[in-house]
Amino acid sequence: MLEEMPGSLGTSASLALRLGQTLFSSASLFFMCLDVNFYGYTAFCFLVTVMGLVIPWSLTLGLVDGYSVFVKRPTRQPGVMTVIVVGDWVLSFLSLGAACSTASVAQVMMAEMVPPCPVKICSRYSISAAMAFLSWFLSFASSLFNLWILPKL
């Protein structure tokens, strides 16, 4: 049928991208939630919400990719691909927004808060923001690859 575009749904590159997204967004959620009270700040709640959406989405599509690589290649339908591309796009914008918000709030907390934010806590916020950036980058790559094959279906 159509030539293989590495990174589009059902290829091993896509499986790697999805695993990376799941990994980084779980790490971001882990650093934000564990032992830290995140619910006092809108930006941190937003990050937790978005990561809670990204993890099941990437995990589901990763399972589809794994099935497609190791068992049997399903046919790609244009309607399903459109839903996947739009979902990836929306989630990648949300992750970018959440990562930027978290990073800037963590920076303000380090610079301005009275009393100053403890280094242990604030560095966790920063690491969480960095993980969210990585997750954004991978989900942006996924959406680009899937968008690329969309007109050919």
Add this chain to the structure above:
Amino acid sequence: MLEEMPGSLGTSASLALRLGQTLFSSASLFFMCLDVNFYGYTAFCFLVTVMGLVIPWSLTLGLVDGYSVFVKRPTRQPGVMTVIVVGDWVLSFLSLGAACSTASVAQVMMAEMVPPCPVKICSRYSISAAMAFLSWFLSFASSLFNLWILPKL
């Protein structure tokens, strides 16, 4: 040659989008810079930098659109269109990041700062963030329309 896609380079819809981008990013810069000290916060400096990039970019492409609508239609070359699409994308991501950062820092300043941020100042920050969001939305629309016609060139 190719059918007209409204919103792609050289159409009147694109001219309207570019004018809107210029307007909203100028408004964002205006509310952030005038009478307010923005240079104490990384997020606000980032917003000013990004808006300083968006304004000349949108203005230049708006002039190209205006020339194309009112005088003479230039031919669209694939190389030039690729540069425009990539530039629009990068700028739309940067505007989204800057808008999210500014909005969340403004929210933290309203909620947490000791002494509390004066309402007059903080509402200007919020308005500036809202204008940056609108500018992001329009530049995202431009990049989508231009991306759509790219494979047909």
